Amino acid sequence: MVDYIIDQNLAILAVNNPPVNALSHHVREGLVEGIKKANANDQVTAIVIIGKGKIFCSGADIREFSNHAAIKDPVLTSVGHTIENSGKPVISAIHGNALGGGLEVALFCHYRIASESARVGFPEVLIGILPGAEGTVRLPRLSGLSFAMDMIASGKQINAKDAFKHGILDKVCTGNILEEAKDFAKKVIGQPLDSRRLSRINVEDASNVDAVFEVALAQVKKKYKGQIAPIYCLKSVRNSAKMSFDKAAAEERRLITELMLGYQSIALRYSFFAERSASKWRLPCGASVNNTKPSKIESTGVIGAGTMGSGIAVCLIRAGIPVILVEKDPKMLEKGMETISGILDGSVKLKRMTPGQKAKCMEILKGATSLDKLSNVDLVIEAVYENLELKRQIFAQLDKVCKPSTLLCSNTSTLDIDKIASATNRPDKVVGTHFFAPAFIMRLLENVYGSKTSPTTVATVMELGRRIGKVTVLVKTCYGFVGNRTHQCFGAEASFLLEEGCLPQDIDQVLEEFGMAMGPFKVSDLSGIDVGWRIRQEVAKAAGFKLTTETRYHNGERISTVGDSLFEMGRYGIKTGKGWYKYDPTNLRKPVPDSDVADVILDHCAKMGLQRCKIPPQEIIERCLFAAVNECFRVLEERVAEKPEDIDVIWQYGFSFPRYAGGPMFYASQVGLKRVYERVCFYHEKFPYSSHWIPSDLLRKLASHSVEIPMSQWKEFVNGSKL
Numbered sequence: 001m002v003d004y005i006i007d008q009n010l011a012i013l014a015v016n017n018p019p020v021n022a023l024s025h026h027v028r029e030g031l032v033e034g035i036k037k038a039n040a041n042d043q044v045t046a047i048v049i050i051g052k053g054k055i056f057c058s059g060a061d062i063r064e065f066s067n068h069a070a071i072k073d074p075v076l077t078s079v080g081h082t083i084e085n086s087g088k089p090v091i092s093a094i095h096g097n098a099l100g101g102g103l104e105v106a107l108f109c110h111y112r113i114a115s116e117s118a119r120v121g122f123p124e125v126l127i128g129i130l131p132g133a134e135g136t137v138r139l140p141r142l143s144g145l146s147f148a149m150d151m152i153a154s155g156k157q158i159n160a161k162d163a164f165k166h167g168i169l170d171k172v173c174t175g176n177i178l179e180e181a182k183d184f185a186k187k188v189i190g191q192p193l194d195s196r197r198l199s200r201i202n203v204e205d206a207s208n209v210d211a212v213f214e215v216a217l218a219q220v221k222k223k224y225k226g227q228i229a230p231i232y233c234l235k236s237v238r239n240s241a242k243m244s245f246d247k248a249a250a251e252e253r254r255l256i257t258e259l260m261l262g263y264q265s266i267a268l269r270y271s272f273f274a275e276r277s278a279s280k281w282r283l284p285c286g287a288s289v290n291n292t293k294p295s296k297i298e299s300t301g302v303i304g305a306g307t308m309g310s311g312i313a314v315c316l317i318r319a320g321i322p323v324i325l326v327e328k329d330p331k332m333l334e335k336g337m338e339t340i341s342g343i344l345d346g347s348v349k350l351k352r353m354t355p356g357q358k359a360k361c362m363e364i365l366k367g368a369t370s371l372d373k374l375s376n377v378d379l380v381i382e383a384v385y386e387n388l389e390l391k392r393q394i395f396a397q398l399d400k401v402c403k404p405s406t407l408l409c410s411n412t413s414t415l416d417i418d419k420i421a422s423a424t425n426r427p428d429k430v431v432g433t434h435f436f437a438p439a440f441i442m443r444l445l446e447n448v449y450g451s452k453t454s455p456t457t458v459a460t461v462m463e464l465g466r467r468i469g470k471v472t473v474l475v476k477t478c479y480g481f482v483g484n485r486t487h488q489c490f491g492a493e494a495s496f497l498l499e500e501g502c503l504p505q506d507i508d509q510v511l512e513e514f515g516m517a518m519g520p521f522k523v524s525d526l527s528g529i530d531v532g533w534r535i536r537q538e539v540a541k542a543a544g545f546k547l548t549t550e551t552r553y554h555n556g557e558r559i560s561t562v563g564d565s566l567f568e569m570g571r572y573g574i575k576t577g578k579g580w581y582k583y584d585p586t587n588l589r590k591p592v593p594d595s596d597v598a599d600v601i602l603d604h605c606a607k608m609g610l611q612r613c614k615i616p617p618q619e620i621i622e623r624c625l626f627a628a629v630n631e632c633f634r635v636l637e638e639r640v641a642e643k644p645e646d647i648d649v650i651w652q653y654g655f656s657f658p659r660y661a662g663g664p665m666f667y668a669s670q671v672g673l674k675r676v677y678e679r680v681c682f683y684h685e686k687f688p689y690s691s692h693w694i695p696s697d698l699l700r701k702l703a704s705h706s707v708e709i710p711m712s713q714w715k716e717f718v719n720g721s722k723l
């Protein structure tokens with residue numbers, strides 16, 4: 001796992017642990033052996049550590065952390081001490097990335113050089129820990145306290161030029177990294193090493209540490225609300241300036257151990273792998289990412305120049321994929337083109353794109369007012385409003401207009417893909433591509449296959465998702481798919497809580513304290529109460545009944561219409577300055593609780609004869625989350641989602657479920673399925689008129705076991721395969 005190569009008077013230690021050169025046990029062993037061997041060889045005058053393949057090193061092997069007590073010797077710090085104490089200079093030659101433990105290896109070395117394109121960083125905080133192989137103690141000795149605190153607590157990566165500016169690197173190279181490392185090594189042979197050993201030098205700005213810490217702490221508490229690891233990162237860097245090197249390192253070890261065993265880190269590590277597992281799609285027939293090739297997509301069409309259509313077009317052109325944007329009404333088309341240009345201007349302003357890159361994007365965007373213009377494109381995404389008949393008409397027309405190989409995608413957020421596909425003669429090439437609003441910001445893409453969608457079509461939209469930088473999850477068609485179907489239960493319970501004693505701000509506050517970025521009523525104000533109203537009206541129409549503010553039940557199912565009363569008052573949310581909250585036009589970001597809304601809710605309750613009482617925070621969390629969790633188990637049971645991780649990724653990226661709580665499925669696994677099942681049964685008895693409380697069969701099966709069944713095995717209980 002570490003290749004040992006003698007090249008003239010140099011020993012080259014090449015880390016060879018694909019795909020990302022993680023510091024697994026054998027790599028750590030190989031490094032120690034390599035340093036010792038090189039030191040024992042009189043011919044060797046210097047040592048170079050380099051990574052094989054596309055990266056220097058991605059850091060510790062995160063999979064080893066799940067059994068932290070069993071991490072085998074040599075641990076990373078002893079590897080590092082062997083490197084630092086080497087009597088011959090050790091140079092790290094970085095290309096690609098040096099992350100976490102990978103950067104720590106470099107900090108144990110006497111010199112660090114890197115390719116121009118290399119990036120370095122300490123992303124440990126993103127998995128709920130800190131750089132625990134002396135990274136928090138060594139970095140401040142090179143970069144100063146303030147920079148170290150920011151870099152470690154944010155987990156951000158920096159480029160080689162910046163790393164050089166902040167003292168982390170000794171040289172930025174433009175040529176072949178190995179050749180440059182060899183030249184560099186020859187120049188430092190024989191130079192004294194003690195001043196190059198970071199454990200022997202002091203933190204320069206140590207006297208300032210408390211002031212620097214307080215500023216950083218205030219920022220971190222605001223930016224990473226609810227998260228423990230960023231605060232521990234700051235404390236550990238502070239120790240580097242207040243304690244001896246050895247004492248600070250020992251304290252760092254204590255802090256990382258505490259974090260690693262904590263709930264947040266376990267959830268964040270789970271989230272790291274869950275996100276990566278989403279792209280490993282598989283269909284029940286056995287087709288999968290491993291055995292199915294995507295078709296080439298070189299040109300696309302987007303139908304609808306509204307908010308969604310424009311946002312989707314931005315995603316495509318930003319990735320260099322040409323788009324023809326089709327909108328029947330020329331004025332709407334012009335507005336859509338302006339919206340797209342405006343979104344890109346915003347990116348230029350934020351320095352996420354250069355004006356030249358914006359111009360290139362606009363060059364590959366064309367407008368059209370007729371579907372005929374899509375005759376030659378490889379893929380079309382329809383993004384008109386949510387109406388089945390309209391979508392079927394469009395798909396029937398596309399089927400006639402487009403070449404036979406064109407894939408037809410719908411951005412529907414709820415509708416059955418099979419019903420849309422049946423309007424065409426190519427149901428195998430019809431698929432759902434459900435973007436979340438705003439499409440150019442939200443990272444989630446929920447791809448939806450119907451009963452006739454072909455594996456190649458699935459492979460193509462999954463690959464498209466990757467190309468446009470989305471976290472892409474594959475699900476099977478059903479009403480609302482995974483995202484909206486399970487989230488609807490969460491939203492329904494939030495509305496019922498309004499009828500039973502809460503105000504919007506009470507519910508938002510509890511769920512925000514739980515970790516959601518925004519409570520459901522703030523989200524509703526942002527996305528528009530009118531949007532929710534329109535969807536509810538469509539659903540009611542499709543089900544053949546008229547929904548009014550007087551409606552309380554449909555087919556015996558409880559319905560809350562408080563939001564519809566606000567709609568009728570013209571309170572659509574932020575866009576009208578009033579919704580569940582009121583907004584000062586000069587500060588639309590700050591929702592202010594509104595007594596008029598409280599009056600509407602109280603009136604509604606009085607009219608409906610609903611008794612109000614005080615509802616404890618724990619019940620708010622349980623009602624909203626367990627209702628969703630129960631539906632998530634049904635989704636798994638019906639194989640609408642293939643694995644629990646997919647559901648959690650959808651909640652994290654679609655509904656800002658806190659990554660450090662894992663997702664509803666992970667949360668349920670931590671609460672314990674027995675407890676979740678008991679509470680679902682309790683609420684089912686209490687609220688028999690809400691079908692989302694009917695306990696899922698899968699949940700019941702899993703909860704009936706005397707020992708908790710690990711998440712990785714839940715799938716085995718689907719379809720009665722295990723009882």
Ligand SMILES: CCCCCCC/C=C/C(=O)SCCNC(=O)CCNC(=O)[C@H](O)C(C)(C)COP(=O)(O)OP(=O)(O)OC[C@H]1O[C@@H](n2cnc3c(N)ncnc32)[C@H](O)[C@@H]1OP(=O)(O)O
Pocket residue numbers: 019020022058059060061062063071076097099100101102123124127130131132133256257273276277
């Ligand atoms: C008391 C104990 C003390 C211990 C002290 C230890 C101190 C050090 C701690 C650490 O170093 S923690 C790890 C810090 N590093 C990271 O968090 C980096 C994570 N990886 C990435 O950011 C990316 O993977 C990448 C390196 C930038 C590469 O990105 P790319 O998009 O090219 O590939 P991916 O699909 O993300 O990954 C490919 C493959 O590799 C797996 N993987 C990546 N990094 C690690 C890792 N550090 N450990 C284990 N596995 C890793 C990733 O899961 C993918 O595998 P599959 O999931 O597809 O099987």
